[in-house]
Amino acid sequence: MDSVNTIVEPSRELPVWADVDVCVVGGSCTGLFAAVRAARLGASVVLIERSNCFGGVATNALVLVWHSLLDTEFKKPIIGGLTKHVLDRLAARRAAEPVGNESVGYRMNTEELKIELDMLVKEHPNITPMLHTFGCRPLVEDGRITAMLVENKDGRGAIRARVYIDATGDGDVAARAGVPYTVRENLQPPTPCAKILHFRQEGVRFGEIYRDHAAEFGLPPDSGWDSPIPQLPNIFMAAQTHVFNVNAADAKDLTYAEMEGRRTIRAVVDMMRKYTPQGEKVALVQLPSVIGIRETRIVAAEHCLKEEELLHGVRFDDAIANGSYRIDVHAPEGGGFLFKYLDGRQVFAHNQRYQEGRWREPTPTNPTFYQVPYRCLYHRSVKNLLTAGRMINSDRGAFGAVRVMVNMNQTGEAAGTAAALAARADADVTRVDSVVLRKTLADGGSIIY
Numbered sequence: 001m002d003s004v005n006t007i008v009e010p011s012r013e014l015p016v017w018a019d020v021d022v023c024v025v026g027g028s029c030t031g032l033f034a035a036v037r038a039a040r041l042g043a044s045v046v047l048i049e050r051s052n053c054f055g056g057v058a059t060n061a062l063v064l065v066w067h068s069l070l071d072t073e074f075k076k077p078i079i080g081g082l083t084k085h086v087l088d089r090l091a092a093r094r095a096a097e098p099v100g101n102e103s104v105g106y107r108m109n110t111e112e113l114k115i116e117l118d119m120l121v122k123e124h125p126n127i128t129p130m131l132h133t134f135g136c137r138p139l140v141e142d143g144r145i146t147a148m149l150v151e152n153k154d155g156r157g158a159i160r161a162r163v164y165i166d167a168t169g170d171g172d173v174a175a176r177a178g179v180p181y182t183v184r185e186n187l188q189p190p191t192p193c194a195k196i197l198h199f200r201q202e203g204v205r206f207g208e209i210y211r212d213h214a215a216e217f218g219l220p221p222d223s224g225w226d227s228p229i230p231q232l233p234n235i236f237m238a239a240q241t242h243v244f245n246v247n248a249a250d251a252k253d254l255t256y257a258e259m260e261g262r263r264t265i266r267a268v269v270d271m272m273r274k275y276t277p278q279g280e281k282v283a284l285v286q287l288p289s290v291i292g293i294r295e296t297r298i299v300a301a302e303h304c305l306k307e308e309e310l311l312h313g314v315r316f317d318d319a320i321a322n323g324s325y326r327i328d329v330h331a332p333e334g335g336g337f338l339f340k341y342l343d344g345r346q347v348f349a350h351n352q353r354y355q356e357g358r359w360r361e362p363t364p365t366n367p368t369f370y371q372v373p374y375r376c377l378y379h380r381s382v383k384n385l386l387t388a389g390r391m392i393n394s395d396r397g398a399f400g401a402v403r404v405m406v407n408m409n410q411t412g413e414a415a416g417t418a419a420a421l422a423a424r425a426d427a428d429v430t431r432v433d434s435v436v437l438r439k440t441l442a443d444g445g446s447i448i449y
């Protein structure tokens with residue numbers, strides 16, 4: 001925020017609300033899975049989330065697709081752990097189903113996901129959940145966080161922990177603790193998702209309607225996607241617009257993006273009522289409680305994951321996550337997506353037009369998955385802090401692939417496991433033995449190669 005001038009906040013004593021092994025700030029599946037994995041290793045954990053539920057983008061922003069748990073040939077399982085566990089639990093309630101075939105992934109009824117995540121937390125009595133609680137400020141002394149200051153309806157208090165995990169997406173904790181970070185010039189833009197009744201109808205191509213009539217409704221050139229929702233016939237999740245040129249980690253930009261995003265959703269509904277055969281049957285069912293944010297701060301770590309490493313399937317000794325989702329970069333303006341695949345193909349997609357090419361020549365064999373090393377989750381400047389989620393240190397291309405939830409969930413599980421190991425040994429997160437970490441992850445259900 002721009003400031004008019006400054007005032008001095010008087011210093012005061014704060015109550016310590018908890019003194020635990022691990023404090024996780026941010027309660028998407030990334031943060032919640034970190035908490036569960038740490039708790040399962042016997043750690044006492046506080047899990048702080050600013051909104052009214054867990055799940056992050058999946059619940060609050062209505063993003064309902066988890067991508068494939070298999071390699072690019074759809075043969076080898078590469079992702080297990082809590083992602084698979086939660087999908088199985090949802091599938092048992094018919095609240096998750098494969099998208100076409102399992103190569104794409106699964107779609108969920110994310111309202112059911114909220115409840116399943118509550119249950120998962122409650123199954124671990126050594127996790128203290130704190131909803132409606134904002135992680136405000138880490139106190140740092142000699143390169144270690146000594147307390148996390150949080151605020152909620154009770155006022156302001158401190159959480160003391162041996163190890164802290166920043167799972168805020170934006171890297172709020174790391175940035176305020178002084179870990180270096182960057183915000184790219186060409187950020188992937190946020191999208192306001194919505195549930196819309198009768199969004200789809202056989203033979204109606206939304207992309208063409210958007211292309212021909214968007215301007216009449218004050219919408220910029222753009223393109224997006226939509227999905228049916230398990231258990232809810234005729235209701236679709238539509239992610240059809242972006243709000244361009246905003247940094248969602250900037251308070252003023254974020255306010256603008258939320259309001260502009262809601263305007264674009266109404267404009268889409270009105271356009272469909274006028275130009276589709278569904279007409280007045282089209283209705284807005286649900287707005288997101290937060291705009292879907294793709295990218296803000298990228299927080300420094302000991303390793304920056306590169307597009308080159310990812311596309312060539314480079315293996316790491318300290319790998320803690322595997323992924324097969326393609327590079328998928330949303331254009332910073334004008335709509336369109338650039339996809340790059342591990343087999344050398346490249347596609348630019350915009351409004352159902354596809355420009356196909358290659359980023360490299362064909363080869364007889366191709367890598368079928370990529371990896372994320374543990375070194376992407378910590379930086380030597382703060383020795384008891386791990387970062388998990390979309391602030392992950394990665395270049396623009398690598399970020400386009402690793403950012404999806406099945407990958408971010410694994411960074412959470414790894415951070416929780418590493419945090420529990422570090423807390424138990426009273427060691428820095430930089431000193432966690434990657435052999436032990438990988439074995440402990442595998443013993444807890446993760447697929448480790």
Ligand SMILES: Cc1cc2nc3c(=O)[nH]c(=O)nc-3n(C[C@H](O)[C@H](O)[C@H](O)COP(=O)(O)OP(=O)(O)OC[C@H]3O[C@@H](n4cnc5c(N)ncnc54)[C@H](O)[C@@H]3O)c2cc1C
Pocket residue numbers: 025026027028029030031048049050051054055056057058061063064065066067133134135136167168169170172190191192193239291292293294388389390391403404405406408
């Ligand atoms: C519109 C859209 C569509 C997408 N489509 C897909 C898709 O189909 N499949 C897919 O897998 N991925 C998709 N992605 C990408 C993916 O959803 C995100 O990259 C991923 O969810 C990021 O996870 P995260 O845990 O890092 O962040 P988030 O999900 O944003 O979680 C951060 C959590 O921290 C909380 N928080 C933040 N700051 C604080 C604070 N200071 N104190 C307390 N709590 C805090 C937030 O409330 C939130 O719960 C999409 C993203 C967007 C925006």
